[in-house]
Amino acid sequence: MSPGENLDPIPDCFILQPPVFHPVIPYVTTIFGGLHAGKMVMLQGVVPLRAHRFQVDFQCGCSLYPQPDIAIHFNPRFHTTKPHVICNTLHSGRWQREARWPGVALQRGASFLILFLFGNEEVKVSVNGRHFLHYRYRLPLSRVDTLGIFGDILVKAVGFLNISPFVEGSREYPTGYPFLLQSPRLQVPCSRALPQGLWPGQVIIVRGLVLQEPKEFTLSLRDEASRTPVMLRASFTDRTLAWVSPWGFKKLISAPFLFYPQRFFEVLLLCQEGGLKLALNGQPLGSTNLDQQTLERLREVRISGSIQLYCVHY
Known part of the structure; x- marks a missing residue:
């Protein structure tokens, strides 16, 4: 890319950001593209043994003064006689009526995984894979552009995720495959074994950053004989995305080219009977045909190219 070249505008829903590892608390960060229905934010960490309370705030801005509105305030409290969780909204400097949930699914000294799933009218919160609460919006979700984490909490990782694009109308927690955060910058090229091949319902997830x-x-995807029955290739030279077979057959994917220098991406491949479906940055982009025997014989997924790699999961 030449210094003066302008990039095509990208819709907000295509702008992703990498996971954040071991942030220093208090921690405040911009949510790229803001929040919208179908987006998820995941926290992995540990509650300190002597924790009193912590809070996760989804804010409308990041100013120190005046204090920004807080659309969703998630506040576990451990130091009271009966530990509980408070959710609330701060609007124009005033807290609204608080919503209280008795009991805390989090424990002092224990690790946790909290998932915030944003729907059209409410946010659902799960703790360690189990639904814990839901909180109805009192401010428009579209105003939220900042995440703040404060208090007695040790955060190992923060992930910004999309719901599975392969399930029409889905607004539930992802059950077909878990989202697990891994250490940043995996070595490229990267190879991962598929000991049992691929089977219907399995999803391969690749997240990374395009280089400058x-x-x-x-x-x-390679089989036992190191053949490559199918390859997904993005060419930055002619800005094309295509399926490529070992016989030289190239099937262009008719979709906007969403790989941009120094921008983040998420590729999902869903295995189903008869082939693979592709999604890029949460948007389904079509499929390619592979018979079931070929899918079952696949033994390796390999990623290469001009990227920094943050996650490979299946």
Whole structure:
């Protein structure tokens, strides 16, 4: 990309950001693209043994003064006679009527995984894979653009995720595959074994950052004989995305080219009977045909190209 070249505008829903590892608390960060229905934020960490309370705030801005509105205030409290969780909204400097949930699904000294799933009218919160509460919005979700984490909490990782694009109308927690955060910057090229091949319902997730002067990105699926029945290739030279077979057959994917220098991406491949479906940054982009025997014989997923790699999960 030349210094003066302008990038095509990208809709907010396509702008992703990488996971954050071991942030220093208090921690405040911008949510790229803001919040919208179908987006998720995940926290992994530990509650200190002597924790009193902590809070996770989804804010409308990040100013120190005046204090920004807080659309969703999630506040576990451990130091009271009966530990509980408070949710509330701060609007124009005033707290609204608080909502209280008795009992805390979090424990002092224990690790946790909290998932915030944002729907059209409410946020659902799960703790360690189990639904805990839901809180109805009192301010428009579209105003939220900042995440703040404060108090007695040790955070190992923060992830910004999209709901599975392969389930029409889905607004539930992802059950087909877990979202697990891994250490940043995996070595490229990267190879991962598929000991049992692929089966219907399995999803391969790849997240990364495109380098400043990229050439190509490839995701290859190899069988026991090290053949590549199918490859997904993004060419930055001619800005095309295509399925490529070992016989030289190239099937262009008719969709906007959403790989941009120094921007983050998420590729999902869903295995189903008869082939693979592709989604990029949460948007379904079509499929390619593979018979079931070929899918079951796949033994390796390999990622290479002009990227920094943050996550490979299946």
